Amino acid sequence: MKNYTYILRCRDGSLYTGWTNDIDKRMQAHRKGKGAKYTRSRLPVTLVYQETFDTKQEAMRREAEIKKLSRKKKLLLVETYQQKLSQRKN
DSSP: OOOOEEEEETSOOOEEEEEEEHHHHHHHHTTTTOOOOHHHHSSSSEEEEEESSSSSSHHHHHHHHHHHHHHHHHHHHHHHHHHHHHHEEE
């Protein structure tokens, strides 16, 4: 089973970082307002970043690392990730 650390962009432009072992199910919960308390009042949310890990501990550790980053560094992380995705599609 894979584990994921992810970042969502909320309607108000804020960023939410979390982890899960089922990214599709977790995104459905967020989009239905049944995810994190933080995102419920900030719908809709968009998945803008994700990393995959073999263990829950690795995903949780990465979540904690990202949460400690400044907003500027989180945005840079998201931008770099989006550029890599774009390059893979081309």
